[in-house]
Amino acid sequence: MTSTEHLDLREIDACLFDVFGTVLNWHSTVTRQVARLSKGLLLEGSQDAIDFVEEWRAGYYAHVMRIAQGGEGTFNTDIMHRQILDNMLTTPRWSHLAEVWAESDREELTMIWHNLDAYQDTIPGLTELKRHVYILALSNGNFRLLLDLAKNQGVPWDGIFSSEMFGSYKPNKEVYQSAAYHLSLPPHKIAMVAAHKFDVLAAASVGFKTIYVPRPAEDTREIRENMRSKKDGGEVDLIVKDFQELARLIRESRQSR
Numbered sequence: 001m002t003s004t005e006h007l008d009l010r011e012i013d014a015c016l017f018d019v020f021g022t023v024l025n026w027h028s029t030v031t032r033q034v035a036r037l038s039k040g041l042l043l044e045g046s047q048d049a050i051d052f053v054e055e056w057r058a059g060y061y062a063h064v065m066r067i068a069q070g071g072e073g074t075f076n077t078d079i080m081h082r083q084i085l086d087n088m089l090t091t092p093r094w095s096h097l098a099e100v101w102a103e104s105d106r107e108e109l110t111m112i113w114h115n116l117d118a119y120q121d122t123i124p125g126l127t128e129l130k131r132h133v134y135i136l137a138l139s140n141g142n143f144r145l146l147l148d149l150a151k152n153q154g155v156p157w158d159g160i161f162s163s164e165m166f167g168s169y170k171p172n173k174e175v176y177q178s179a180a181y182h183l184s185l186p187p188h189k190i191a192m193v194a195a196h197k198f199d200v201l202a203a204a205s206v207g208f209k210t211i212y213v214p215r216p217a218e219d220t221r222e223i224r225e226n227m228r229s230k231k232d233g234g235e236v237d238l239i240v241k242d243f244q245e246l247a248r249l250i251r252e253s254r255q256s257r
Contacts, residue, residue: 007230007237009253012209014183015129015246016138016161018170018194023126023137024116024149027053027217033112039100052094059084064140064169075164076142082110113141114148118155119215125243127156132250134158138179138192140169171202180206191237193246197223200236210236211246 020026031053035044042049063080067073074080085106089098101109129135136159137146143162150157163169166178180187187207194200195218200210214224228234240246 007209009238009250011189012133012191012250013185013189014134014136015191015193015211016136016179016203016208017126018192018196018199019137019139019141019146019149020116021215021218022193022195022213023122023155024118024153025215025217026057026113026116029116030056030112034109037101037105037109037112038097041097041100052088052097055088056081056084059088065171068169068172075167075169077113077140077145077164078110078142081113082106085109114145115152116149118153119242121242121244123154123156125245125247128247129243129250130156130158132247132254134183136161136179136183138170138175139163171198173202173206176203176206176208180208193243195219197227197235204235204237209238211238211240212236213240213242213246 017023031049032044034053035042035046035049038049042052060077060080063073063084067075074083088094089101126135135157137150137155137157138161139146140163141149142164143160146160146162149155150160161179161182163172163175166175168174170176176187176192180190183190188209191209191211192200192203193211193213194203195213195215197212197219200212204210212227214227218224227236227239229236229239238246238249240249
């Protein structure tokens with residue numbers, strides 16, 4: 001049973017959620033769809049399909065981390081995804097795909113990111129959480145991308161914060177601070193919920209409470225297995241197996257008032 005001994009969940013008024021990998025399963029969706037659109041050159045479930053998608057995602061991380069540290073580049077994730085894709089298709093490993101992916105194909109590939117599968121616990125967990133706290137996205141996705149994801153999967157957000165609105169990307173502290181400002185809440189009344197260690201630790205640095213949700217395709221196995229709550233000498237306030245467990249804990253905290 002998850003212990004909340006060192007965290008008073010009754011103090012939390014809003015939960016902010018990372019989206020890619022935490023709320024929605026980008027890895028399985030994009031791998032499947034890239035193979036579908038590859039005109040037979042990438043087989044679904046093949047190592048090549050997985051490698052292609054993970055290289056695309058690695059390009060995303062390189063971009064956001066560079067800008068979060070003060071570098072230059074687009075704040076629009078759609079533009080970023082397309083730029084990374086075009087660059088990949090000039091490399092020796094993937095140049096054969098450039099021959100079959102015309103402009104319209106590349107646009108369709110970029111739009112894959114607008115309709116990602118939800119994890120099984122996502123919708124029921126968020127629906128229950130919404131009864132007790134504000135639930136909002138705090139994501140590096142651009143606003144239209146996040147809007148489409150919510151619409152396509154029925155994600156019941158109270159609101160959406162895109163880092164694009166704040167002129168940077170997570171883990172830049174200004175993104176978290178700007179979200180708190182617009183919520184008119186002190187940081188300790190906000191919990192950041194994410195499947196990425198860098199995200200929760202950056203949120204903690206500005207005073208947010210932190211809730212880690214391990215997802216199989218996010219962080220390394222070593223990081224996931226070594227994450228500990230502060231109660232156990234770790235760095236995050238709470239670790240839960242999924243959103244439904246988090247919803248149950250917050251509901252029970254309200255009932256104990």
